[in-house]
Amino acid sequence: MPALTVRHQSFPIRGSFTISRGSRTTAEVVLVVLSDGAHRGRGECVPYARYGETVEGVMADIEALRGDLESGKLDRLALQEALPAGAARNAVDCAFWDLEAKAAGKRVWELAGLPAPRPLTTAYTLSLDTPEKMGVAAAANAQRPLLKLKLAGPEDLARVEAVRTGAPDARLVVDANEGWDVETYMRLAPELGRLDVALLEQPLPAEADTPLADLPRHVALCADESCHDRSSLAHLMGRYDLVNIKLDKTGGLTEALALERAAEAAGFGIMVGCMLATSLAMAPATLPAQRAQVVDLDGPLLLAEDRDPPLQIDGSVVQPPVPELWG
Numbered sequence: 001m002p003a004l005t006v007r008h009q010s011f012p013i014r015g016s017f018t019i020s021r022g023s024r025t026t027a028e029v030v031l032v033v034l035s036d037g038a039h040r041g042r043g044e045c046v047p048y049a050r051y052g053e054t055v056e057g058v059m060a061d062i063e064a065l066r067g068d069l070e071s072g073k074l075d076r077l078a079l080q081e082a083l084p085a086g087a088a089r090n091a092v093d094c095a096f097w098d099l100e101a102k103a104a105g106k107r108v109w110e111l112a113g114l115p116a117p118r119p120l121t122t123a124y125t126l127s128l129d130t131p132e133k134m135g136v137a138a139a140a141n142a143q144r145p146l147l148k149l150k151l152a153g154p155e156d157l158a159r160v161e162a163v164r165t166g167a168p169d170a171r172l173v174v175d176a177n178e179g180w181d182v183e184t185y186m187r188l189a190p191e192l193g194r195l196d197v198a199l200l201e202q203p204l205p206a207e208a209d210t211p212l213a214d215l216p217r218h219v220a221l222c223a224d225e226s227c228h229d230r231s232s233l234a235h236l237m238g239r240y241d242l243v244n245i246k247l248d249k250t251g252g253l254t255e256a257l258a259l260e261r262a263a264e265a266a267g268f269g270i271m272v273g274c275m276l277a278t279s280l281a282m283a284p285a286t287l288p289a290q291r292a293q294v295v296d297l298d299g300p301l302l303l304a305e306d307r308d309p310p311l312q313i314d315g316s317v318v319q320p321p322v323p324e325l326w327g
Contacts, residue, residue, distance in 0.1 A: 009029050013302055030087070033095060043091040043093065045058065076100070089251035097112075120290070121317055125148045129159075134149060142168070142170060173200075202244075229250050269293045273296040274299045278306050279307045284327065286321060309325050
């Protein structure tokens, strides 16, 4: 019967990080620890205001489980019904997986029936800024094979052109974070094709993405804010080519693996992404990322401080987590 610890922690970002919804200088995370006395399992989540989450609300949702957790009434499978998909369930789910692995003396991928993970090449995200500054940032990271750039605003085409000039050989992923409308899509999507952009994430707001089914495709489209768990898939058919699986949206590794299988069966490509968080949040995501066409697990690269031990990231290559970190 595990004992529960819940903590709010802040990690400073290198400089600041800006997307269409605003800027921040810290990553605000919630840490969950489950301990059986001999072993300890950890999980981390990022409460996200876009989904109506706050640090206080997520911690309260987790604390509400304390009685059932510490009495042994709630295990990882029962957790899937006890909390909805979202950040709170993610932290607890990943802590359960970590605890189960350490108690069994195995790695999580063995418990999940998965092959041993291999190193992954992650995208590196360029924060939203002026075209000139984004071009400079692209040039500074031109050796990275995959760059992701944040967009939203009238200078978006100039931003992409500046990044392409700064990093002519990099594969580019563009993330509009719901910041476009249909008119903007019609104007910019052909230009993204011309600039050899590989993928466009969530151009339209999730609640207004119906037109995507009938708009011309100039670049592959990936659902982010429109995709949370398996219940999202029916809504996405015909509108998107890939889905972005993030554990803070699925509510943990358990649903992430199930969503990945269901999405592949439905014909979607897979992107595995992250919120801005530490290596502890990235570690579980390296498992579904093994099957992904696009991996975006660069959170630790954007932080000034990280967990100890962190994920080992060599340039843009993410090594599998050591058991001391997770799993």
